[in-house]
Amino acid sequence: MIMGYNFQAYAQQSVPRYTSYPTAPQFSDAVGADDYARWLEALDPAAPLSLYLHVPFCRELCWYCGCNMKLATKAAPISDYASRLIEEVRLVARHMPGRMKVSHLHWGGGTPTALEPDDLARVMEALREVYDVEPGAELAIESDPRTLSDAMIARIGALGFTRASFGVQEFDADVQAAINRIQPPEMVRRAVDGLRDAGVAGINFDLIYGLPLQTVETLTRTIDLCAEMAPDRIAIFGYAHVPWVAKKQKLIDESTLPDHDARVAQSKAAAEAITGAGYRPVGLDHFARPEDPLAQAAEAGTLRRNFQGYTTDDAATLIGMGTTSIGRTPSGYVQNIRETRTWDRVVSEGRLPVMKGVPITAEDAMRGRIIEELMCQGAVDPLTISRDHGIPGDWLADLGVTLAQMATDGLITRQGTRITMVPEARHLVRVVAALFDAYRADSPVRYSLAV
Numbered sequence: 001m002i003m004g005y006n007f008q009a010y011a012q013q014s015v016p017r018y019t020s021y022p023t024a025p026q027f028s029d030a031v032g033a034d035d036y037a038r039w040l041e042a043l044d045p046a047a048p049l050s051l052y053l054h055v056p057f058c059r060e061l062c063w064y065c066g067c068n069m070k071l072a073t074k075a076a077p078i079s080d081y082a083s084r085l086i087e088e089v090r091l092v093a094r095h096m097p098g099r100m101k102v103s104h105l106h107w108g109g110g111t112p113t114a115l116e117p118d119d120l121a122r123v124m125e126a127l128r129e130v131y132d133v134e135p136g137a138e139l140a141i142e143s144d145p146r147t148l149s150d151a152m153i154a155r156i157g158a159l160g161f162t163r164a165s166f167g168v169q170e171f172d173a174d175v176q177a178a179i180n181r182i183q184p185p186e187m188v189r190r191a192v193d194g195l196r197d198a199g200v201a202g203i204n205f206d207l208i209y210g211l212p213l214q215t216v217e218t219l220t221r222t223i224d225l226c227a228e229m230a231p232d233r234i235a236i237f238g239y240a241h242v243p244w245v246a247k248k249q250k251l252i253d254e255s256t257l258p259d260h261d262a263r264v265a266q267s268k269a270a271a272e273a274i275t276g277a278g279y280r281p282v283g284l285d286h287f288a289r290p291e292d293p294l295a296q297a298a299e300a301g302t303l304r305r306n307f308q309g310y311t312t313d314d315a316a317t318l319i320g321m322g323t324t325s326i327g328r329t330p331s332g333y334v335q336n337i338r339e340t341r342t343w344d345r346v347v348s349e350g351r352l353p354v355m356k357g358v359p360i361t362a363e364d365a366m367r368g369r370i371i372e373e374l375m376c377q378g379a380v381d382p383l384t385i386s387r388d389h390g391i392p393g394d395w396l397a398d399l400g401v402t403l404a405q406m407a408t409d410g411l412i413t414r415q416g417t418r419i420t421m422v423p424e425a426r427h428l429v430r431v432v433a434a435l436f437d438a439y440r441a442d443s444p445v446r447y448s449l450a451v
């Protein structure tokens with residue numbers, strides 16, 4: 001309890017991360033390849049696209065990992081995967097209403113840098129064959145410093161990538177051993193310096209709190225070391241221990257996990273240390289140097305949220321390619337087949353490899369906009385957004401009692417119909433966002449805790 005506010009009860013609520021709305025548990029196999037084909041054909045040919053390419057392979061296994069990945073020790077399966085990805089790139093492009101522009105491109109995983117440099121170059125070439133990559137487009141790639149070769153660093157630079165992100169997580173050696181991710185600061189520094197020298201201007205670091213053996217002291221030392229390397233953006237996420245979903249996490253000794261109070265203390269100390277190092281808070285869990293476009297978007301109220309978290313990407317359509325990738329069109333979300341062999345076969349047969357999805361109704365679009373604005377700006381006027389979407393605001397009356405309680409508890413303030421997160425309760429924004437989620441009450445899914 002802080003000053004009589006029951007923050008702890010709110011922090012222990014299990015809530016989605018709201019990187020989409022409807023959220024992934026609403027996806028079903030009622031949506032398939034034919035729906036996706038129609039949704040693609042209905043796109044505005046003049047509107048820019050955002051692309052996401054997924055590589056499900058890693059060269060090393062981290063025990064905290066909740067991603068869809070496979071351990072690959074040989075190059076051949078990864079190279080075969082790249083060849084099939086090229087087929088998917090061409091297949092999806094054939095369903096477009098014309099030759100489209102690309103404003104953002106993001107390689108994620110897994111570990112995209114597990115590809116051989118030539119394979120990365122082949123896929124990038126295929127993309128440029130079917131799309132016009134806009135001058136100034138952001139080309140981003142996630143990278144693992146433990147396995148990033150000099151040849152790959154040089155190729156990433158030569159291919160024109162503008163941003164690279166690293167899962168730094170924590171620099172303490174005991175914590176790294178407890179999560180099986182050994183990467184001393186010098187290893188990360190080498191990768192960062194190499195990419196900067198190769199011309200990659202933007203560097204992102206991801207950190208995690210709530211890891212086994214982690215303390216406020218290990219985390220603040222980590223942030224000091226990070227600040228010395230001066231990444232442009234830092235994101236920090238709470239470790240979600242969900243071994244019933246992420247089987248790798250069974251390797252983590254649960255008795256070494258920080259308890260709830262320690263997690264809250266770590267989250268708070270990390271935010272203070274990062275802002276103390278000169279970074280501006282962006283949304284719930286991101287920070288950026290004041291001159292970085294993400295910090296500027298947060299200040300200008302143009303920040304957006306998608307599957308990669310907070311972004312400056314305002315494209316209405318995100319095309320996901322590769323196993324398990326999620327895409328969004330104005331008509332709905334789709335997710336690709338998870339299992340690599342099935343994805344491979346379906347693409348080889350010339351079919352869009354959609355596993356499931358969900359259409360976006362007019363009400364979903366309205367609720368999604370409210371949730372996104374709250375997550376991005378920490379404030380929203382739901383009535384205005386509802387009316388802007390042509391939906392009368394009567395439905396908001398049902399939320400009145402809960403919103404009044406949240407105001408009494410010090411989570412939000414209310415001016416007319418506008419609600420604003422209290423700065424001290426900013427970390428609980430997902431709990432407030434969940435009020436506007438029409439599906440949550442019906443969902444049997446267990447999400448991670450709010451903190």
Ligand code: SF4
Binds near residue numbers: 057058060061067109
């Ligand atoms: S955390 Fe990243 S590098 Fe580690 S296993 Fe998961 S996807 Fe691979």
